[in-house]
Amino acid sequence: MEFTIQSVCVPTRDGYDWVDVQIQQGRITAIAPHLPPLGTLINGHHKLLLPGFVNAHTHSPEMWQRGLIAPLPLELWLAELYDFTPLAPEKIYWSALGTAVETLLSGGTTVVDHLILIPGQEMETIAAAVRAYREVGIRAFVGPLLHDQDFITSLPTGGQSRSPVPNLRSADETIALAKAAIEQFHDPAAGIHIMVAPTGPQLCSDESLAGLAALRDRYDVCLHTHLLETRGQHLLFTEKYGCSAVAHLQRLNFLGETTSLAHCVWLDDADIEMLAATRSTVVHNPLSNLRLGSGIAPVLKYRAAGVNVAFGCDGSASNDSQDLLEAIKLGSILHNVTDLEYRHWITPRQAVTMAALGGAKGLGLQAVTGTLAVGQWADLVLYDLENLSLLPRTDPIGQLVLGRPTQAVHSVWVQGDRVVADGTVTTIHLDTLRAALLDHSEWHAQRTSTTLPQFQTYYRQAMGLAAD
Amino acid sequence: MEFTIQSVCVPTRDGYDWVDVQIQQGRITAIAPHLPPLGTLINGHHKLLLPGFVNAHTHSPEMWQRGLIAPLPLELWLAELYDFTPLAPEKIYWSALGTAVETLLSGGTTVVDHLILIPGQEMETIAAAVRAYREVGIRAFVGPLLHDQDFITSLPTGGQSRSPVPNLRSADETIALAKAAIEQFHDPAAGIHIMVAPTGPQLCSDESLAGLAALRDRYDVCLHTHLLETRGQHLLFTEKYGCSAVAHLQRLNFLGETTSLAHCVWLDDADIEMLAATRSTVVHNPLSNLRLGSGIAPVLKYRAAGVNVAFGCDGSASNDSQDLLEAIKLGSILHNVTDLEYRHWITPRQAVTMAALGGAKGLGLQAVTGTLAVGQWADLVLYDLENLSLLPRTDPIGQLVLGRPTQAVHSVWVQGDRVVADGTVTTIHLDTLRAALLDHSEWHAQRTSTTLPQFQTYYRQAMGLAAD
DSSP states (O other): EEEEEEEEEEEEESSEEEEEEEEEEEEEEETTTOOEEEEEEEEEEEEEEEOEEEEEEEGGGGGGGGTTSSSSSSHHHHHHHTTTTOOHHHHHHHHHHHHHHHTTTTTTTEEEEEOOOOOOOHHHHHHHHHHHHHHHHHEEEEEEEEEEGGGGSSOOOOTTOOOOOSSSSHHHHHHHHHHHHHHHHHHHGGTEOOOOOOSOOOOOOHHHHHHHHHHHHHOOOOEEEESSSSSSHHHHHHHHSOHHHHHHHHHTTTSSTEEEEEEESOOOOHHHHHHHHOOOOOOOOHHHHHHTTTTOOOOHHHHTTTTTEEEEOOOOSSSOOHHHHHHHHHHGGGGGGTOOOGGGSHHHHHHHHIIIIHHHHTOOOOSSSSOOOOSBBBEEEEEESSSSGGGGGGHHHHHHHSSSSOEEEEEEEETEEEEEEEEEEESSSSHHHHHHHHHHHOOOSOOSSSSSHHHHHHHHHTTTOOOO | EEEEEEEEEEEEEEEEEEEEEEEEEEEEEEEEEEEOOOOOEEEEEEEEEEEOOOEEEEOOOOOOOOOOSOOOOHHHHHHHHHTTTOOOOOHHHHHHHHHHHHHHHHTEEEEEEOOOTTTTTTTHHHHHHHHHHHHHHHHEEEEEEESSOGGGSSSSOOOOOOOOOOOSSOHHHHHHHHHHHHHOOOOHHHHHHHHHHHSTTTTTTTHHHHHHHHHHHTTTEEOOOOOOOOOOHHHHHHHHHOOHHHHHHHHTOOOOOTEEEEEHHHHHHHHHHHHHHHHOEEEEEEEEEEHOOOOOHHHHHHHHOOOEEEOOOOOOTTOOOOOOOHHHHHHHHHGGGGGGGGGGGOHHHHHHHHHIIIHHHHHOTTTTSSSTTTTSOOEEEEEETSGGGGGGOOOOHHHHHHHOSOOOOOEEETTTTTETTTEEESSSSSSHHHHHHHHHHOOOOOOOOOOOEEEEEEEEHHOOOOOO
């Protein structure tokens, strides 16, 4: 399919230009004013064209619990979250579809789904999510969430004694699951990438982490995991490793150019240097870090050290949205309170680069997506600058990043295929999605978890909070 | 006009109930299941009814500069902002209309406009904003932004010498402007309230602050001002007063039950006690406090001390939106990183109470608005729970506050008058507003202010930042 977006506003180095953009066979083939019309013509008048962003960390099944979990720190929030799994594969399909739709309608063309698996139905879970992403047409990196240890081991002891608990599964079984997922579903040509994605060092044995890391070279896949999200994890790793978790991951050969690490809130300067040296990517999830009280990731330090940073929404139960523009806004302005030197603050243009190119780099795709340039895939988002939320006319990228765009995405193409037109997803029926989400759910007021009280006393003691 | 909202979801103490709500002559007259149908019938099926929120601090003319000003601290950002005033009264009208529309479509029924005045056209400025608010039908508190001192006096010296500068106007002239505004425009019965609203102690003489405070008793109006927004102001007040700005305002009789204070980021425990003792209201503007690097207001301390807290969007050049739900979300979750004790964190239900009742209290209106109760004014907002951004069904208030509702407001009534229906403002033509905002603006990339470089060296020295 060939098409030309005509007279569209695009950012230049310091300003804007109005150009025609030609796309052939999924790639950008020309960007210049007044090109000869080629293929379908798209009117770019009063519209802004940007490269698609990457929603670089989420957990799609959490959509079923968004708005539901009380304000709690991660460790207790997780107890609430896991109490209400497992889900059915059908629900996995619908929440993946919902996650993709919200990502597309907020400027994303790629989603990284750190996918919570239904125990005993691991392959069915992955199949359901992959089906949704193929149908809607978003580029998806699906990382089955894998760990071999019990939840209690993810909490620091704070000196409390703890009985040994059996592993959930062996390291070999854990690694076998990842291999099976890759062999069955990894299909980059179709826009479906399987990642190797342990839950995090707080729930994984060294044997499983090293074995999973080794799959990167064997299959040429990306690595992804949670890292140092909370103060509790920082305390845990000091107990568990006696060294920084970053140094430990480095010894296990887990870091590298196609490794992306979600959160990275509690890293010190030496850790930051190690991420820079290994060219690992930090995925910043500002909204869930606030919602769960995890802290403010030292993103200005990452940028100063040359660490690549991308943005993620995180799962919908800890945010509780999949609006990527909201994550980009907060992920930019949040850090202004951490450094008096305002010349370090993230500008809207820098935020757009982080969201597009930063996201692509973390997935090893910077040669083909993340930039508006001839030769790149046509992962493109067209914003309607006549939308009330982007008016009056000022600086379009400033409005997009610092404002609160509402239904401002006009069109989206993923590798040249149009998946959003006139503000509506064209590849699936949104009314069917809405009906499914409505039908498979019910209103709650105060849901009661049995797991939360079980861990709360232990957690409060470990974290030095007053006893009940 | 009489109407009944049927079978609508409303919050109870701990959960939800589905009831009919009857409205007669602008007030709620009954709330109960299965009421006899009265007047126009509104279908409340799959909808949530809440009291209208208060956008408790904004500056409507800033809408013309939203998305435009680079990431800068307040003091330098102001230099940029003021460089591009004055505006024309016609533009004041359109930006007030835009501010009202965004407030209504994000759950607000009342707006507090700390109105930037066009020099020499002060009454025309107020008239233009008042006309907009009357036409759209939102309840408006308009506080003409008044000060008598030059901008340079709002910066701390940091020991630098500074030549004396003449006052902008005398204290008497300043007070006369406030009196004229009240006498000409204060019309509570029509939903238009004039507030006495000095810019802040950083730009006002004691004589003008005391004289303005005295107008409260004479005219029974509310007081409103900025207070201790930045570290720079904290330093300034130490130089200027030799005591806390809160103690100083108290001596000038400025605090009290109908005094609302925007920002309050840099207060200490004694200041907080004084706000509690005087029953003053803090207006929390989390997004502009981040965007301008002002800091995180100690909102959990305010709540613990019994200080009333409301939410504001602040002006659109420092946020850069007027979406009240966004301010409520951030104003809730932001504080989770300031206190390890998660039992102090703000719940979604508490956030709704702050936004509605907290806002009403700061304006002395808690007897008539801010609660869903018989006898209260029908300041009501109906949310569409079938909206994709509020699905799947979980906890409706959790979804509304922690999610990112997108066009989820179905209907709005202000004192019983319907101003939004089916998601659209019915009292004005949105297309006309969009065309006006488009026509009166142009796209910028890097706007250059002449004032900014003038103050930057001085500011950097005063704040202890490295010299250029």
